[in-house]
Amino acid sequence: MVGNAVFRVEGLRKSFGRNEVLGGISLELHSGQVTVLMGANGAGKSTLVKIISGVYERGGGTMTLADQDFAPNTPAEAIRAGVVTVHQNINDGVVADLDVATNLTLDRLSGKGVPTLFNPARVRREAKAVADRMGLAIDLKARVNDLSLADRQMVAIARALAHQPKVLILDEPTSSLSSAEADRLFALVDRLREQGVAILYISHRMSDIRRLADRIVSMRDGVISGAFDTKPLDYEGAVNAMLGRKIHLDQIVARSSAKPVLTVEGLRIGLGARPISLTLGDGEVVAITGLVGVGKTALAETLFGVRKPLTGTMTMNGKPYAPRSAGDAIAAGVFLVAKDRATSGIVSGFNIERNVSLPFLKRMSTLGVLKRRLERATARRQIEELSIVCRSEKDEMSALSGGNQQKVMVARWMAQNAALFILDEPFQGVDISARRDIAAKLRASANGRATLLFVTELDEALETADRILVMSEHTIVGEHRNAEVDLDRLLAEVAGGPLHSAA
Amino acid sequence: MTLRDHAIRYGFIVLLFGLVAYFAIAADGFVSPQSAVFIFQSVAITGVLALGVTATLVVGGFDLSIGSVATSAMMAAAYVMVVLEQNAVVAVVVCLLIGAIVGLINGWLIVYMRVPDLLATLGMMFLLVGLQRIPTEGRSIATGMTMPDGSVANGKFGDAFLALGRHRFDFFIPNLIPVSVVVLLVLALLIWFFLEYTRFGRMMYAVGSNERAAELAGAPVKAYKIWAYVISGVFASIGGILLAARLGRGDIASGNNLLLDAVAAALIGYAVLGAAKPNAFGTAVGALFVGILLQGLTMMNAPYYTQDFVKGVVLVVALVFTFALSGRGRG
Ligand SMILES: Nc1ncnc2c1ncn2[C@@H]1O[C@H](COP(=O)(O)OP(=O)(O)OP(=O)(O)O)[C@@H](O)[C@H]1O
Ligand SMILES: [Mg+2]
Numbered sequence: 001m002v003g004n005a006v007f008r009v010e011g012l013r014k015s016f017g018r019n020e021v022l023g024g025i026s027l028e029l030h031s032g033q034v035t036v037l038m039g040a041n042g043a044g045k046s047t048l049v050k051i052i053s054g055v056y057e058r059g060g061g062t063m064t065l066a067d068q069d070f071a072p073n074t075p076a077e078a079i080r081a082g083v084v085t086v087h088q089n090i091n092d093g094v095v096a097d098l099d100v101a102t103n104l105t106l107d108r109l110s111g112k113g114v115p116t117l118f119n120p121a122r123v124r125r126e127a128k129a130v131a132d133r134m135g136l137a138i139d140l141k142a143r144v145n146d147l148s149l150a151d152r153q154m155v156a157i158a159r160a161l162a163h164q165p166k167v168l169i170l171d172e173p174t175s176s177l178s179s180a181e182a183d184r185l186f187a188l189v190d191r192l193r194e195q196g197v198a199i200l201y202i203s204h205r206m207s208d209i210r211r212l213a214d215r216i217v218s219m220r221d222g223v224i225s226g227a228f229d230t231k232p233l234d235y236e237g238a239v240n241a242m243l244g245r246k247i248h249l250d251q252i253v254a255r256s257s258a259k260p261v262l263t264v265e266g267l268r269i270g271l272g273a274r275p276i277s278l279t280l281g282d283g284e285v286v287a288i289t290g291l292v293g294v295g296k297t298a299l300a301e302t303l304f305g306v307r308k309p310l311t312g313t314m315t316m317n318g319k320p321y322a323p324r325s326a327g328d329a330i331a332a333g334v335f336l337v338a339k340d341r342a343t344s345g346i347v348s349g350f351n352i353e354r355n356v357s358l359p360f361l362k363r364m365s366t367l368g369v370l371k372r373r374l375e376r377a378t379a380r381r382q383i384e385e386l387s388i389v390c391r392s393e394k395d396e397m398s399a400l401s402g403g404n405q406q407k408v409m410v411a412r413w414m415a416q417n418a419a420l421f422i423l424d425e426p427f428q429g430v431d432i433s434a435r436r437d438i439a440a441k442l443r444a445s446a447n448g449r450a451t452l453l454f455v456t457e458l459d460e461a462l463e464t465a466d467r468i469l470v471m472s473e474h475t476i477v478g479e480h481r482n483a484e485v486d487l488d489r490l491l492a493e494v495a496g497g498p499l500h501s502a503a
Numbered sequence: 504m505t506l507r508d509h510a511i512r513y514g515f516i517v518l519l520f521g522l523v524a525y526f527a528i529a530a531d532g533f534v535s536p537q538s539a540v541f542i543f544q545s546v547a548i549t550g551v552l553a554l555g556v557t558a559t560l561v562v563g564g565f566d567l568s569i570g571s572v573a574t575s576a577m578m579a580a581a582y583v584m585v586v587l588e589q590n591a592v593v594a595v596v597v598c599l600l601i602g603a604i605v606g607l608i609n610g611w612l613i614v615y616m617r618v619p620d621l622l623a624t625l626g627m628m629f630l631l632v633g634l635q636r637i638p639t640e641g642r643s644i645a646t647g648m649t650m651p652d653g654s655v656a657n658g659k660f661g662d663a664f665l666a667l668g669r670h671r672f673d674f675f676i677p678n679l680i681p682v683s684v685v686v687l688l689v690l691a692l693l694i695w696f697f698l699e700y701t702r703f704g705r706m707m708y709a710v711g712s713n714e715r716a717a718e719l720a721g722a723p724v725k726a727y728k729i730w731a732y733v734i735s736g737v738f739a740s741i742g743g744i745l746l747a748a749r750l751g752r753g754d755i756a757s758g759n760n761l762l763l764d765a766v767a768a769a770l771i772g773y774a775v776l777g778a779a780k781p782n783a784f785g786t787a788v789g790a791l792f793v794g795i796l797l798q799g800l801t802m803m804n805a806p807y808y809t810q811d812f813v814k815g816v817v818l819v820v821a822l823v824f825t826f827a828l829s830g831r832g833r834g
Contacts, residue, residue: 304719306718306719325721325723326718326719326720326721326722327721327722327723329721330720330721331721336719338719343713343715343716344715344716344719345716345719346713346716347708347709347712347713347716347717348712348713349708349709349711349712349713349780350708350709350712354705358709358716358717358720359720359721361702361705361706362702364702365701365702368701368702368703369700369701369702370700370701370702370705372700
């Protein structure tokens with residue numbers, strides 16, 4: 001194996017202040033192979049990627065690309081050398097104010113040998129070529145700002161691929177993609193692999209890893225803790241190496257609830273959509289699954305009062321419930337962990353403590369004056385509770401790894417007791433063990449409230465919920481008790497199967 | 504902390520002391536009670552305006568109308584007392600109302616009419632600059648002036664009102680601290696406490712940093728934004744009251760520099776103690792900085808245009824401190 005590594009990293013180190021994040025990483029990428037890098041939240045994966053792609057300076061070690069020394073000072077240099085990266089925080093990868101076409105061709109607009117004049121026709125032509133090559137079905141004139149996160153992600157990836165890379169790095173590319181979009185990405189990765197590109201793929205999703213991996217490298221606390229390259233790949237071994245212990249999965253005992261908390265009747269959330277009726281019970285964890293874009297977020301936002309239903313009524317604990325704003329919902333005990341933390345959750349100017357307390361400032365103050373000690377104590381408790389990897393509650397959010405930022409978002413809303421707790425894609429970017437942890441905590445604390453999860457990944461629903469509802473075309477088309485689930489029926493419903501089987 | 508962290512944190516404070524030391528040596532009479540009074544006085548009015556604009560910066564907005572709100576308030580105070588012959592209390596109330604109403608309109612334009620903040624407040628600035636001249640057809644207001652209809656205005660500034668601008672409290676040295684400085688200190692403390700220690704202030708910062716996140720955390724985002732402009736308007740009108748009290752008349756030509764000086768003070772405030780965000784303490788220090796700079800340059804007989812130039816340089820340096828040095832990333 002040794003001879004044909006196109007890209008080699010040796011003894012790479014990096015510290016932030018006194019905090020050593022990478023403690024001598026050595027890694028090889030081979031052309032025509034997908035190397036999957038696994039590691040718990042905060043292990044240092046994204047930091048490694050940012051060094052390779054020229055975003056961060058390294059603290060020590062060497063990198064070689066095709067036996068040449070590789071030391072990019074800027075991201076542009078790395079890209080020119082053929083090392084192309086799609087970062088975890090995809091807003092780094094697109095320019096929100098420009099349209100899709102310009103984004104796709106952005107890197108050709110600067111650099112040597114580019115005509116000074118901006119030629120819109122040429123831009124559109126080139127962008128169309130890039131989009132076609134990827135099977136990207138997005139309006140090229142749309143502004144990136146107006147796209148969903150999933151579409152933005154596809155644009156970022158397409159943009160990266162427009163470079164014809166020698167080495168391609170994908171840092172959690174599927175965390176906000178639907179399975180159809182993920183499939184398209186996988187097909188693309190397959191094609192690039194055949195063309196001899198060396199690919200480094202980072203993900204917490206086992207299904208991605210199973211689908212793509214030729215080799216797996218596990219890392220833990222900034223060092224490589226295992227490498228697996230004999231087929232069949234030892235997935236369990238890789239997970240154990242990244243966690244440093246064995247992971248165990250408690251079988252879910254599906255509960256049912258006698259006492260309804262929320263009753264929804266005849267709720268219509270989209271033009272032409274069939275009305276939704278559902279009941280959520282006390283102590284019950286219900287997951288709603290379905291493809292991206294079938295109205296899961298719309299339903300979550302309707303329950304949370306930030307979107308008006310077309311028709312329908314809701315009842316909470318016997319009383320009519322018609323929130324007109326998030327403030328109303330929170331006052332009624334309805335909490336929402338919103339999807340896409342960067343846009344709708346994180347206040348980047350605030351540290352962890354202030355992010356956690358944000359929705360409950362009223363309860364944490366007297367006569368408007370904040371009780372800072374209570375605030376700090378709450379943040380510390382929540383950091384402990386969800387095992388958030390950080391130095392202290394005063395850390396800025398930007399100093400946290402992606403998964404830990406997500407945990408802060410969940411921690412924020414778990415700090416107080418809810419009557420109805422809604423979580424929209426709460427596991428985005430969270431590692432396997434933390435995901436199980438959070439699921440277990442949700443189940444353990446479920447009594448006294450109704451819990452409603454929106455997840456695209458079926459596995460996450462199966463691991464967490466007592467009851468699974470399936471959404472398609474802005475309405476609920478199926479219901480399953482999480483005991484002996486008829487997976488075929490469920491998958492058919494997800495795929496938008498015959499509606500007459502609907503509940 | 505590294506050297507750079509220290510530079511970011513204390514750089515501007517050191518610069519401030521350096522400036523004082525320099526003027527103390529270079530400008531005769533800089534270290535004197537008279538010059539202190541002058542600095543305080545000029546700091547006070549800019550400072551009050553700057554604190555107001557800080558509130559709008561906190562919610563991610565900007566208020567370009569503060570200068571014209573202040574001059575409108577000044578003209579209104581003069582009009583109420585000189586032409587309408589009312590007392591000081593009425594004048595003050597009218598001014599505050601003007602500030603609050605302008606703030607409400609600004610907020611409404613920005614929040615409900617979706618006019619970008621810079622444009623809305625710029626429009627308001629033009630509107631007020633014109634409006635304040637209509638009642639007197641462009642003339643300054645002073646006791647004994649002839650009104651457009653030929654009558655003579657006989658009212659005068661009440662003593663209580665003038666005291667706001669001219670009375671000085673003893674502080675070690677007799678007659679040292681003007682009332683306006685006390686007003687500034689009180690307002691600075693108030694807004695500092697409000698922003699740092701109350702949930703309303705906290706939410707305003709959240710609104711400025713990520714509006715959607717703040718909304719999903721239950722904040723009435725629109726109300727917070729409108730309130731920020733009301734605070735800004737009211738503070739600007741207080742500045743106008745102090746200005747009128749100092750001048751003793753409604754002077755159409757004064758207050759030209761108020762907007763730029765106040766904005767400079769607030770932006771310099773970003774750099775103080777490495778805050779990298781709008782904050783009351785920084786704004787107060789920024790106002791002091793601008794005041795000292797102007798007084799020092801004046802005493803060194805620098806022509807007025809070099810003053811603007813130096814002010815600009817200082818502002819640019821402050822912005823570099825804030826945005827480049829504290830920039831994250833390459834760690
Ligand atoms: N800019 C920064 N300043 C200080 N510490 C940082 C910074 N960026 C990352 N860290 C720390 O470095 C560690 C590794 O972070 P990194 O983002 O590389 O993790 P990761 O493996 O990508 O995790 P995840 O799976 O959650 O994305 C974390 O403990 C994080 O707190
Ligand atoms: Mg990461």
